[in-house]
Amino acid sequence: MTISISQVNIYVEDQQRAVDFWTGKMGFTITTDMPYGEDRWIDVEPPGGGTRLVIHKAAPDWPAPGLVKDGKPNYVMFQADDIVKAHAELAARGVRFTQEPTQQPWGWSAVFSDDDGNLFHLGQGESPAT
Structure with missing residues (x-):
């Protein structure tokens, strides 16, 4: 049996702002963008493919921002082959x-x-390349 992660949900206040972040700043590609009730169903995929992020509009009663609690990161972890280079490019x-x-x-x-x-x-x- 093979099990993989196909999608991870990210909850945001403004879907378009999130799309701009993930595509413009992170370099992801939109794979799905269609109406979904009053909002949109949006999937973005990292360069080179992989697990997609689903950008959901957070419900009004959802604790904002997203899944952050007490300043601690949620458990979505990205892997870089050269973290120093990735940090510099993303920053x-x-x-x-x-x-x-x-x-x-x-x-x-x-x-x-x-x-x-x-x-x-x-x-x-x-260790990152030096």
Whole structure:
């Protein structure tokens, strides 16, 4: 049996602002954008493919922003082959990092924020190129 993750839901206050972040700043591609009730069903995919993010409009009673609680990141973790290079490129595009790349016992870790305040991990299991 093979099991994989096809989609991860990200809840946002403004879907278009989120699309602009994920496509313009992160370099993702829109794979689905269609009406979904009063809102839209939007999937974005990272460069090179992989697990898609579904950008959902958060309900009015949803705790905003997204899944952040007490300033702790949610558990969506992105992997970079060179975290230093990825950090530099993403920061140059306007991605806000709340934690610069730092060495951890298991590898390297950084934390960035989308425009709704959701926090995400960016990791690398081995030492970055110097």
